[in-house]
Amino acid sequence: MIIPFTLNGEKTVIDIPGTKRVIDVLRENFGLQKTKASCYQGACGNCSILLDGHIVSSCTLPAFELKDRTVLTAEGYMKTEEYRRIDRAFNENSYYPCDFCRWGKIFAIHEFINSEENSSTESLTQALKGNQCNCTSPSLLLSIAEQIIKNERGTNPRPEYEHISRK
Amino acid sequence: MNISAENNRLSLVYMPTHLSEALELLTKNPDALIYAGGTDILSHQTTRMPVFNRQIISLRRVEELKIMRRYENFVEIGSAVTLGEILRRKESRFLPPVLKYAVQAIGTPALRNTATVGGNLAVSDRKLLLLPVLLILDSFLEVRSQHSTRFLEIKRFLDENNTIRLKPGEIITKIRVPTGRFNLYGFSTLPGCVIRTQDYFMMCYAVRKNRSVLEKINFAFNIDGRHIIRIKQTEDRLIGKKTPLLPSEIQEELKFFQTKTEGLLPFLPVYKKERIFNYFRLMLTQEMNRAAFIE
Ligand SMILES: Cc1cc2nc3c(=O)[nH]c(=O)nc-3n(C[C@H](O)[C@H](O)[C@H](O)COP(=O)(O)OP(=O)(O)OC[C@H]3O[C@@H](n4cnc5c(N)ncnc54)[C@H](O)[C@@H]3O)c2cc1C
Ligand code: FES
Ligand code: FES
Numbered sequence: 504m505i506i507p508f509t510l511n512g513e514k515t516v517i518d519i520p521g522t523k524r525v526i527d528v529l530r531e532n533f534g535l536q537k538t539k540a541s542c543y544q545g546a547c548g549n550c551s552i553l554l555d556g557h558i559v560s561s562c563t564l565p566a567f568e569l570k571d572r573t574v575l576t577a578e579g580y581m582k583t584e585e586y587r588r589i590d591r592a593f594n595e596n597s598y599y600p601c602d603f604c605r606w607g608k609i610f611a612i613h614e615f616i617n618s619e620e621n622s623s624t625e626s627l628t629q630a631l632k633g634n635q636c637n638c639t640s641p642s643l644l645l646s647i648a649e650q651i652i653k654n655e656r657g658t659n660p661r662p663e664y665e666h667i668s669r670k
Numbered sequence: 671m672n673i674s675a676e677n678n679r680l681s682l683v684y685m686p687t688h689l690s691e692a693l694e695l696l697t698k699n700p701d702a703l704i705y706a707g708g709t710d711i712l713s714h715q716t717t718r719m720p721v722f723n724r725q726i727i728s729l730r731r732v733e734e735l736k737i738m739r740r741y742e743n744f745v746e747i748g749s750a751v752t753l754g755e756i757l758r759r760k761e762s763r764f765l766p767p768v769l770k771y772a773v774q775a776i777g778t779p780a781l782r783n784t785a786t787v788g789g790n791l792a793v794s795d796r797k798l799l800l801l802p803v804l805l806i807l808d809s810f811l812e813v814r815s816q817h818s819t820r821f822l823e824i825k826r827f828l829d830e831n832n833t834i835r836l837k838p839g840e841i842i843t844k845i846r847v848p849t850g851r852f853n854l855y856g857f858s859t860l861p862g863c864v865i866r867t868q869d870y871f872m873m874c875y876a877v878r879k880n881r882s883v884l885e886k887i888n889f890a891f892n893i894d895g896r897h898i899i900r901i902k903q904t905e906d907r908l909i910g911k912k913t914p915l916l917p918s919e920i921q922e923e924l925k926f927f928q929t930k931t932e933g934l935l936p937f938l939p940v941y942k943k944e945r946i947f948n949y950f951r952l953m954l955t956q957e958m959n960r961a962a963f964i965e
Binding site for chain 1: 681683685708709712713718719720721722726728730754757758774777778779780781783784
C-alpha cells in the first residue's frame, strides 16, 4: 500500500503492507529507534508518538492510518524548543527516566501543555498514568510536570525552572 | 467514487470518505471488518504483523462520522469522533458532566486520541465504560445500513446480555446525548481498577431534583466489564421521594435493592455484591442530598 505522510517535518511516501504496525514501520523502515515497543497492546506508553500533534500509541496503529497525516517521533521532537525546556526541567531535578519510558512521559506532558484541561494535580496524575514505570518516583514526575506546565502556560517565554526538592 | 482501496498483500483496506460509500462497501463485502480507532481490534492481534484475512473498511476518513454538533436539547456525536476529541471540542461544554468524567476515566490520553465513541459502544466481548453512562442519560443511537436507518434509544439496541446488537451491513453512525434533563450526576470507579482485569467496578447516576424532590433518577453499574446492571424498579420507587430520605425509606430501598441484585447476579462473590450494595447505600444516604446545579 502506498502511504504518503509527513514524518518529522519531511514529506515521505512509503510502500508497505497497510496493516503493519506503525511502531515497526518507524523502527524497521525508517531506523527511528528511539520509539520503543514493550507490550504491543496499547498499555505501557513506551511506543508513544505524536500524530497530528497528539500523543498516540504506535503499536495499536496500522500503517494505513498514517495516510496524509503528520508524525513526530522522539527524533523530530528533540529539535523543538518545548523539548529543550522539558529536558532542562528533568535535568535540573535529576530526573533521568530510562530510554523506554522517557518519551511516553515527555509526550504526555506535551499533550497536557497543549490541552485545555485545568492543571489540577488530579487531572495531571490522570494524564501521566499511561506510563508504566516502577523505578522512578511518580510524585517527582508529577511535581516536575506541574512546574513545566505552569511555566509553559504562563506568559514567560523562556521559563526558569524552580528546583523541586525530592521528599 | 473516490475511495482509496489498496491491496496490501495481506488485506484489502478501503478508506472511504463518505458515509454512503462506506455503507455501499459494507453491503458488497458483508464480511469486511469495520475499523474505527482499531485499539480493540489490534489489542486482540497477538502477532507482530497483524493478520486479518478479510477486507477492512476504515471509518477514519468518513467526514459525516466525525462531526459533533450542539442543538437546543441535545448534542450529537459522530461515531468516529475520538474520545480525546470529545474532551477537546467546544461542543463538549454542553455535554452532561458525567459523560466527560467517564471519558476521562477511559485508559490513557494516547488511547483516547485513537479510540472512538462508536468503537467503545460496539465492542461486543466486554462491556466498556460508555454504554452504561449513555444509557442513564437516555441517549439515542443512529444506526445505518445502505438502505435503512434506525434511530432509537440505546436501550432498544440491547440484547438480553445488555450488548448492542447490530444487523449485518449496519454501522453505528451517531450518538445523540440529551442535555438539560438532569441536574445532579455522579460517577465512581474503584481507585486504580482497570477495565481489562477481572475486578472492575463502576457506578454512574443522573438525577433530576426539583428543590429536594427526586423527579427522575437513573443509575447503572458496570461489574467486571461483563455485566451492566440497571434496576428500573428501584429507579421508579425513588421518584417523588424527598431528600434527604428518611432512615426508614433508606432501609426499605436497601432491602428491595438487595433482593433484586441477589436475583440478577447469584454467581458474584460476596465481596462484589457488598461493593454494589455499599455504593448504592452511599448514593442514597449522601450523594442524593447534594445540591443540584443549574445547567
Ligand atoms: C490499554 C487499553 C486500556 C483501555 N482502558 C479502557 C477503560 O479504562 N475503559 C473503557 O471503557 N475501555 C478501555 N479500553 C477499551 C477501549 O476503550 C476500546 O478499545 C475502544 O473504545 C474501542 O474503540 P475503537 O475506535 O478503537 O474501536 P475498534 O477497535 O476500531 O473497533 C472495536 C469493535 O467495534 C466495531 N466498530 C467500531 N466502530 C464501529 C461502528 N461505528 N459501527 C459498528 N461497529 C463498529 C469494530 O468492527 C470492532 O469489532 C482500553 C483499551 C486498551 C487497549
Ligand atoms: S508497546 Fe505500545 S503501548 Fe506498549
Ligand atoms: S521504566 Fe523507564 S525509568 Fe522506569
